[in-house]
Amino acid sequence: MHMAAMIRTAILGASGFVGAELLRLAAAHSAIWPARLFGDSHAGASLPAVHPHLALAYPDLVVERYASEALQDIDLVFAALPHGHSQAIAADILDRGIPFVDLGADFRLDDAASYERWYNEPHATPDLLGRFAYGIPEINRDAIRDAKAVAAAGCYPTAAILALKPLLGLIDPGTITVDAASGVTGAGRAAKEETAFCTVDGNFAAYGLLSHRHTAEMEMALGGSILFTPHLAPMTRGILATCYAKALGPCDPLAALAEAYAGEPFAHVSERSPQTKWVLGSNAAHLTARYDARTGRVVAIAAIDNLVKGAAGQMIQCANLMLGLDEDAGLAKVGVYP
Amino acid sequence: MHMAAMIRTAILGASGFVGAELLRLAAAHSAIWPARLFGDSHAGASLPAVHPHLALAYPDLVVERYASEALQDIDLVFAALPHGHSQAIAADILDRGIPFVDLGADFRLDDAASYERWYNEPHATPDLLGRFAYGIPEINRDAIRDAKAVAAAGCYPTAAILALKPLLGLIDPGTITVDAASGVTGAGRAAKEETAFCTVDGNFAAYGLLSHRHTAEMEMALGGSILFTPHLAPMTRGILATCYAKALGPCDPLAALAEAYAGEPFAHVSERSPQTKWVLGSNAAHLTARYDARTGRVVAIAAIDNLVKGAAGQMIQCANLMLGLDEDAGLAKVGVYP
């Protein structure tokens, strides 16, 4: 590996699931090199101690406590932090002119009032909101390519928006329901009874009834009035979003999806009902849709891996665009199936 | 055990999952005795060979090929057969005057045209349809108690109908969407690639888009126009039905559920979002509901064990009513959790 030519990358939140996934994907990327790893809760620990599955690829890396000075030789910043944290550091990163891909919710919404309403706290740096492009390349590629900062979309919104955005001329956006199921990695690494094996195994339930914050992103991108119900499924990875809306009239939503995503490297449209395991570990989104003449409604379905297309993979896809690399560098199109 | 006083019961379909579950529940029932077991595909086999988990309770039972004559000393017939099969034998059982609880789809719909439309074949004995009571005790108890024949409801309809029936005055039935997830036992015991471990483990997908036959039962019981999307979840048992509809106005659907099911032995209404594993192995249904003022819609959710409240347990609950036994005889209210 010619490290001199590599893009020196800092990962904030390196001890979490998304941090680990960024490192896994970087190991297969020809240009992105994880130069500095930040993770306050595990600061000082060797990476193999924090993520044993990464031991063979990165035997010598160490997790550090974050400090602004550490960014001085950095060419790219990835942040995967709890919401609120990026607001405290974004100005510094942007001032340094370092390309920045943030996965937190801090800069996804385009207006501070919406942030405050859904996150129950005022936005600390509302003036920066306009400097972030919303990070779903399939619907916002040009803006991402030109941006210095990208707010990668949430996992559920990525699935729902990919399924519904091309159908907006066919459906009544005031009637959208998004019913989605997620694997447990969506809840993060911290141990909680809600995500303990004995709680989740063989179990299926809805959560966050009426109040899940990703509703805001979906309404920003799709307009209309969206009722979103997330469910926790007994699986580690994957999101399936099953989306419903009243049709404006007889229509062919499958053709609309196929047309919208023709030539896309990571979006696959098919008549087959997508399965989350088909995309496990990959950056692919599998999609289908139907018009139901009996009820006059449309169903559109998307499957993604929440940690890849819904997080680390989309971050790298965005970074590839920002840096002028091949958009698919380091990203698999093929799931680890079965 | 005083076998002389026991109700001599025949089980048709004894080698399948529902047959096994009837036997499991019968082992804890003070009055129901499985006298004859029928299952053509395993005829001649000992029960422990067909269902090893039942070996300690029934070391000596044998599965037989079905023959009408075998019913002569029988006091109760349970049938858990693929749809179509019960039509061929129901007249004989009814003529003999034996109480009959059928789990097939054959006698659930109240009109033959609807059966033909959803099952793609004419009904063979439409004149018998009127002699079966629809088997969900919580909404049809008196009719079941008086009936000689009961068509126990399907698994998905049981969940959806329990969640929505008490809300019919609050919602527009023309806007109902039922989005449900089922454990894999719902697909039966026969080995298929679709239900292989490697296919389902860590996977989540919708199936039967627009066309699942249980839609007919839901529309019969609830009226309106229902779009039903079933999903296969990576778990053995359990159904969660998440049901949506436009509200007629601001309302309190949770109170409506609580009022409807006050005093019910197996229906539990709570503000908590129900989890399928809470009811595993039991005949319980856990329910909740919400009115969303933001979108003007209602969400109602039910969790059941598809093999118990959605099949064998409900059959026994119906039989208990028909035979004048305690309604909860042999039936657990408590799930095997975790």
Next chain:
Amino acid sequence: MHMAAMIRTAILGASGFVGAELLRLAAAHSAIWPARLFGDSHAGASLPAVHPHLALAYPDLVVERYASEALQDIDLVFAALPHGHSQAIAADILDRGIPFVDLGADFRLDDAASYERWYNEPHATPDLLGRFAYGIPEINRDAIRDAKAVAAAGCYPTAAILALKPLLGLIDPGTITVDAASGVTGAGRAAKEETAFCTVDGNFAAYGLLSHRHTAEMEMALGGSILFTPHLAPMTRGILATCYAKALGPCDPLAALAEAYAGEPFAHVSERSPQTKWVLGSNAAHLTARYDARTGRVVAIAAIDNLVKGAAGQMIQCANLMLGLDEDAGLAKVGVYP
């Protein structure tokens, strides 16, 4: 229910998994009534808040902080506490003359030095050790029946001892290896990263190499020199113990098991390789064994549900014996399969 005739039972550790399981089993028991529930970490909470799956059976019970005075009207004490805790309260319970079944490790070993060696702390009440019978009815029924106090066996030892005890004349006890896999409930309810869904799902690993404390119980009951390696399997319940030893000569270990357990209500011996799900939720143990002429060794295998035959079920089985009830009262012989 005639509560006047019920055995008023106190459960210590009611908020844990074993506490919940005792309550689930008690709901099907004709004589055991959970009169008082103790659990310091959840003191003051209603039982449905602590264990939602028990809501329909026990809508009104409340968890209390433990106090000795609360035992005054109690007829039976079950304790399922972390090791060390029972030593502090056993003398009081025994002085009151209340039958006591303890699941902790405190009183299982017959000598205090062994306790200190494996648990790294001196035993606080070594004089009480002799008053506890070791609680595996199949190998110690008479002592249990006569005892006022029983130390129910550990989950792994129950499986290994049932598999090996009848073979002691056929094998060299100095060569025993016990390789076992357990479901995750064996690790208790407290949230830990080691037992998080994302850690365990799709994963299999050994733990506690060379040092698992249950080794001491196995050596006490079987003699010899035992190397025990536990594994964590991605399942909620169940233990499979695969046990190896050098044979003293050609032998028929399957016949030895069958003879030892003939007539036992909960032990099933078969040529079929036992599966943990066959016994899920039941008090059954399924067993098999082989002599391998090629290597001169014996393999013996037992499957149990760690929360039932390995914990709460065995406690109730012991209590039934102590109280002169039917040994199988309240205990299923049939697993919840599939």
Next chain:
Amino acid sequence: MHMAAMIRTAILGASGFVGAELLRLAAAHSAIWPARLFGDSHAGASLPAVHPHLALAYPDLVVERYASEALQDIDLVFAALPHGHSQAIAADILDRGIPFVDLGADFRLDDAASYERWYNEPHATPDLLGRFAYGIPEINRDAIRDAKAVAAAGCYPTAAILALKPLLGLIDPGTITVDAASGVTGAGRAAKEETAFCTVDGNFAAYGLLSHRHTAEMEMALGGSILFTPHLAPMTRGILATCYAKALGPCDPLAALAEAYAGEPFAHVSERSPQTKWVLGSNAAHLTARYDARTGRVVAIAAIDNLVKGAAGQMIQCANLMLGLDEDAGLAKVGVYP
């Protein structure tokens, strides 16, 4: 991609799990191009119909019926067929001088009598046995590099041999026990009740007691007398082999493993007990070992992904060596965790 420079590869058994995995890995390989896919049971089908997860990478490939003529422009043959099938075609492939990596059991054992004993049929081409190198690079690298034909090792033997081979001077090979657990992909793609989701989910059991054919490979590579007990674990992928033997004396088996595998690209030795999910989807093997002074025995443990290091990945690793490519080309060292 410069397809002119690619190695035109034929895959026999392309519709199975190993075939799919070869295709997944080839999609990330800079030199191996799947030019022809053979799979009689799915002949004529498009690859996306047979393996939907591969649709984005290979939209246009088709599965064909095997014919010798189809090999004329082929540079490399991978075969993943049921045992017995490779014997019928190996001579043709070898005569054509095409490098051949076979995953079947046909050419793994070095003597035909052993094949006949364990596979219950005479070997059809015993004269070819000597032309195959046994395919575990870590223990046989030079022979593989020089060979035109390689018999890639079985999944269980790969794990057991990696764990034990470096310890042969420290243990008595006459006392080896291999107790292993496998994910369900090890049983192949064909639908069977034994590998149905409802059978395996939440279940753990041993199978093939005393008679698993992989015993022969282990004894060939390790010598001695091996008792091997495989178990089926409720997970899709992964093998954990826990291996036991009497030590010849006090020893440091962990140091022996570390020394043996220093510098290996895919073998990671650590004091941590290896977990199968750490290596999921990767070609890595994680290993540990202990000497137990109390019993005088050694425990050695290896974790691999049965479909990668135990099958497709090892095949590609061998092909890389045979063709003079980088040994790790196309192969991940990092598991898809969690």
